[in-house]
Each structure stands twice: as structure tokens, then as C-alpha cells.
Amino acid sequence: MRFTITGRNIEVTAGLREAVEDKLGKLDRFFAPATEATVRLSVQKEIQKIEVTIPVKGHIIRAEESSTDMYVSIDLVEEILERQLKKYKNKLIDKKLNAPSFSTAFLEDETAADDHVEIVKTKKFAVKPMDPEEACVQMELLGHSFYVFLNADTDEVNVVYKRKGGSYGLIEPELL
Numbered sequence: 001m002r003f004t005i006t007g008r009n010i011e012v013t014a015g016l017r018e019a020v021e022d023k024l025g026k027l028d029r030f031f032a033p034a035t036e037a038t039v040r041l042s043v044q045k046e047i048q049k050i051e052v053t054i055p056v057k058g059h060i061i062r063a064e065e066s067s068t069d070m071y072v073s074i075d076l077v078e079e080i081l082e083r084q085l086k087k088y089k090n091k092l093i094d095k096k097l098n099a100p101s102f103s104t105a106f107l108e109d110e111t112a113a114d115d116h117v118e119i120v121k122t123k124k125f126a127v128k129p130m131d132p133e134e135a136c137v138q139m140e141l142l143g144h145s146f147y148v149f150l151n152a153d154t155d156e157v158n159v160v161y162k163r164k165g166g167s168y169g170l171i172e173p174e175l176l
Contacts, residue, residue: 008042023078135160
């Protein structure tokens with residue numbers, strides 16, 4: 001696995017680079033050698049954060065973790081990624097499409113299929129055309145952390161969501 005490591009408000013020292021490559025290198029057994037992992041290290045006040053994104057054909061495997069020590073954050077994010085891969089193995093790997101992205105040892109390893117996803121509630125609602133700002137207001141009025149709406153400008157279904165720190169995010173569809 002190859003790593004692209006960048007830093008925001010932090011210098012990526014040789015020690016940090018080595019810690020990331022050693023710890024996340026343990027995930028090599030899951031992926032093909034050509035797999036590219038993007039690692040972003042950042043510091044904001046006392047918080048040391050690591051974000052790891054691994055694009056796999058048709059899916060994105062992503063985890064982030066924060067702590068007061070970057071090395072602890074690196075350890076924690078590796079555990080999260082490994083847990084995700086083991087839990088969702090059967091869902092991530094479509095033998096025809098995604099097999100080249102994963103190692104043969106990982107593909108051949110038998111896992112229990114007890115990670116059944118069960119949808120327990122379905123909601124239907126009318127979508128009203130509105131701009132993203134109005135959707136944020138509606139979301140706040142409802143007390144939700146996200147809100148699905150029809151964007152009046154683009155005529156597409158969008159989602160606004162509340163981010164950590166109180167800011168808002170907008171998710172727009174991108175057809176591939």
C-alpha cells in the first residue's frame with residue numbers, strides 16, 4: 001500500500017511519517033500493493049487529528065480520530081479501519097468489481113456473515129424546493145443533525161448537515 005501523507009498546521013516529520021507507515025502498514029494484508037491511502041494529519045488547538053481515506057473501486061474506506069497526542073490518534077485510527085474492513089468485508093468485496101483492490105489472503109479469509117444490516121424504520125416525506133440556507137433553518141427547527149431537500153437552484157436532492165463546531169455542510173450528488 002502506498003501513502004500520501006500531508007499535514008495541516010503540523011510539520012510531517014520523519015518520525016510521524018514512519019509511525020503512520022508502520023501502523024497503517026499493518027493494513028497491507030487487506031489491500032493490493034497498488035492501493036493508495038491518503039493520510040491527513042492536522043492540529044487545531046490541543047487536538048491532534050488524523051484522517052485516512054482509502055478509495056477502493058466503488059467505495060471509500062474512511063476513518064478519522066482525534067486525541068491530544070498524534071501517535072495515539074494514529075493507533076486509534078488503525079484499529080477503526082481494521083474493524084471496518086473485517087465487519088464490512090462481505091459488503092465491500094464484489095468478486096467481479098473490487099477484487100483487484102484487495103489482497104488474495106483477505107479475499108480468501110472466511111468471515112461470519114453476522115453483520116446483517118436491518119432497516120427498522122422507513123420515512124416518506126414531500127420534498128419542497130428550497131435553497132441550502134433555508135434547509136439549514138428547517139433542520140434547526142426540527143432539531144435534526146441533517147436535512148434532505150430539493151435544491152431550488154440545481155433541481156437535485158441535496159443534504160445539509162451539522163458539522164462538529166457548529167458549522168454546516170452540504171452534500172450534492174455527483175453522477176459517475
